[in-house]
Amino acid sequence: MLGRMLLMASTALALTVSAALADPVTIRIVSKDLLSTNPDDVKLIEKYEEALKAQGTDLDIQLVDLPSSGYADKLSAMLLSGDIPDLIYFQGGDAKMAEQGILEDWNNWLPKTTYLKDALFPHNVERLKNYPYLLYVYPPRIPQPVIRQDWLEKTGVAAPQTVEDYVTLFKAIKDGDLDGNGQADTYGVTTADNTNELDAIFNQAFGVTGTWMKNDGGEWIAARVSNAEKDKIAFYASLREQGLYDPEYITTKWDVKEDKFYSGRAGVIFGSSAEVIDIYGGKMKQAHPEENPGLVLLAPPKGPGGQGLLALDVSKESRGLAIATTSQHKDEVVKFLDFVASPEGQAIERMGFEGEQYTKDGDTIKPTDKLATWYARFLVAANWQPPVQWMSPAAQESLKVIASNFKPDNAFVWPAEYAADIDATENVYRSWVYKFISGEAGMDQWDAYVAEWNNAGGQRMTDYARTVLNAQ
Numbered sequence: 001m002l003g004r005m006l007l008m009a010s011t012a013l014a015l016t017v018s019a020a021l022a023d024p025v026t027i028r029i030v031s032k033d034l035l036s037t038n039p040d041d042v043k044l045i046e047k048y049e050e051a052l053k054a055q056g057t058d059l060d061i062q063l064v065d066l067p068s069s070g071y072a073d074k075l076s077a078m079l080l081s082g083d084i085p086d087l088i089y090f091q092g093g094d095a096k097m098a099e100q101g102i103l104e105d106w107n108n109w110l111p112k113t114t115y116l117k118d119a120l121f122p123h124n125v126e127r128l129k130n131y132p133y134l135l136y137v138y139p140p141r142i143p144q145p146v147i148r149q150d151w152l153e154k155t156g157v158a159a160p161q162t163v164e165d166y167v168t169l170f171k172a173i174k175d176g177d178l179d180g181n182g183q184a185d186t187y188g189v190t191t192a193d194n195t196n197e198l199d200a201i202f203n204q205a206f207g208v209t210g211t212w213m214k215n216d217g218g219e220w221i222a223a224r225v226s227n228a229e230k231d232k233i234a235f236y237a238s239l240r241e242q243g244l245y246d247p248e249y250i251t252t253k254w255d256v257k258e259d260k261f262y263s264g265r266a267g268v269i270f271g272s273s274a275e276v277i278d279i280y281g282g283k284m285k286q287a288h289p290e291e292n293p294g295l296v297l298l299a300p301p302k303g304p305g306g307q308g309l310l311a312l313d314v315s316k317e318s319r320g321l322a323i324a325t326t327s328q329h330k331d332e333v334v335k336f337l338d339f340v341a342s343p344e345g346q347a348i349e350r351m352g353f354e355g356e357q358y359t360k361d362g363d364t365i366k367p368t369d370k371l372a373t374w375y376a377r378f379l380v381a382a383n384w385q386p387p388v389q390w391m392s393p394a395a396q397e398s399l400k401v402i403a404s405n406f407k408p409d410n411a412f413v414w415p416a417e418y419a420a421d422i423d424a425t426e427n428v429y430r431s432w433v434y435k436f437i438s439g440e441a442g443m444d445q446w447d448a449y450v451a452e453w454n455n456a457g458g459q460r461m462t463d464y465a466r467t468v469l470n471a472q
């Protein structure tokens with residue numbers, strides 16, 4: 001009996017020693033702007049590894065570097081080559097991978113988590129019902145406009161409440177020489193790539209209430225060929241004609257957009273999230289330390305069609321994290337994200353590093369200026385309560401505006417056979433919007449645009465959409 005007990009004890013000891021000496025489990029992560037060349041990213045991953053190891057999960061988290069420019073295309077090429085990391089951030093191209101069975105169903109994994117399942121926002125829950133392959137636990141990304149507080153005060157006009165008020169503000173920015181260079185060379189507003197950011201606050205104002213709307217005959221039509229859309233684009237064109245909207249928006253990328261804001265070439269830009277708004281605020285103060293300007297959030301305006309932020313698409317996540325079905329370490333990937341969603345993990349994810357983004361004296365936590373430019377890499381838990389508020393008033397207000405303006409869209413996930421139609425109609429729309437705004441085409445050519453949109457696949461899409469929407 002004693003011999004058996006000794007054998008059992010020695011076996012248990014051997015297993016313990018073996019586990020202690022075992023190599024950590026390697027999980028590979030690919031994500032846009034999460035790079036092994038970024039010291040903060042590397043330090044953050046090391047912090048997670050240390051915390052998880054203390055809880056008994058020994059991970060070696062490896063970052064797969066992909067350039068930000070052309071990320072979606074480069075990611076697709078990498079995956080199609082057979083190089084498939086365990087955790088993948090998609091910003092497009094995920095549907096093709098889901099169709100090939102490469103992506104795990106999150107609904108099979110979330111119930112197994114302790115923290116992650118409770119960290120979701122309402123729109124996350126709705127999107128997972130429709131498309132369970134991507135998880136993007138952040139407040140909805142709806143662009144909202146900001147302006148330097150000192151510039152708003154210099155204009156002498158109140159924060160805009162109506163569409164007409166926005167025009168007044170943009171004119172005051174253009175004519176006010178707020179940057180003091182002696183020239184009227186500042187645009188009221190600029191955007192990046194297209195008019196999506198303007199749409200975020202002007203859609204509802206002009207009556208563009210969703211992706212699909214009913215015409216006068218009660219039939220479903222695409223909002224992009226509606227009379228409300230026509231009125232909105234005519235408004236954009238009038239802004240450009242008056243020199244209030246940056247005509248270079250079509251070639252302006254996000255970094256150029258930011259630079260125009262910091263350098264005084266544009267008075268108003270849009271931030272896609274509270275964190276981005278604070279990044280803008282932090283960089284603006286760095287660019288103008290002597291003035292130390294804060295930012296003010298501007299409200300969505302009242303217009304002839306209504307007021308509010310654009311309707312939020314809940315058909316699927318347009319970006320987010322996916323677990324590869326080929327991964328040999330799915331449990332470890334889920335454990336990692338579950339830790340990030342935990343109170344301890346969120347303190348790291350959201351606040352950065354003690355001594356850098358914040359200082360701690362006993363129980364008193366004090367943010368530093370560096371926290372303004374810190375951002376979450378993986379997720380922002382809806383139920384986490386920070387120990388100290390570090391967001392600027394503008395960023396905090398942006399979250400309140402999103403919460404009070406939540407309106408689900410009636411968009412839906414398209415079958416794969418409509419992919420070519422979607423791309424073709426999008427190209428037609430973007431091309432004509434630019435022609436209308438630039439003045440290359442007049443609004444009297446609207447019917448020509450609608451005809452081209454329909455011929456490019458829009459009519460086929462509309463016929464299918466009616467079957468879906470009428471069945472709801």
